Amino acid sequence: MKIRKPPRLSRAFGRSSPGALCDPFSVTTMFPGDRCVLLVVAGDIDLATVAILVECAESALRGAGALVVDLGGVTFCSGAGLRALHRVQRRADEAAVPLAWVVRTAALWRLLRETGAAGFSCHRDRAAALAAVG
Template sequence: MSTGLKVIVQEQDDRLVLLTVAGALDHDTSAVLLEQATAAMGTPHHLVLDMSGVTFCDSSGLNTLLRLNRHTRADHTALTLVAVPAQLRRLLRITGTDTVLTLRDNLAEARAVHDRT
């Protein structure tokens, strides 16, 4: 059973948007993340997902992250996941997805990469 998902969108500047994600990212909630992230992709060149509040992620959530990655690449937008919890990091490593998605330890690291582009 899903515990819900909360997504807070914060525009950092005209080129970077931060989405803070909290709760379970699963079959029941993954559409919420995809919808919010897709809506936030309008102008910025960098979309950052703060995953520190994610308590659970299943294959549906993983699929959503991969779909979002495809959408951002097609839109010429960079996608970075920051503060990825151990359970999700393990899932990404086991599936090899950690080589497809860009992961950073914190927002400062993501911003430093963003500022260089």
């Protein structure tokens, strides 16, 4: 007889804390240079948090000369999160604002590179990303 594990219903499945549905999410806006905006994202990017991410990115694009989005603190990215990242990239392209992504985890790097995100300018650290956007 084969015993099957129950299906994974959410990221909280198997966690010790019963109320923890995802890691705490935050977007911090910084201004490291002249007209350059840095968004530092931490936590899970999923259906519950994509609206916050897109809203912060779109407001940063207004009036910015360049945008760097640091995804170094992202622990999980769902399909809705991936669509949100594509939307931010599309909005930056439409506004002609240079956009660079800081991606430190191998899983997120593969997700962005293997889903046809050829337009994504991905870097391993902030310094390289800031240099890329000027």
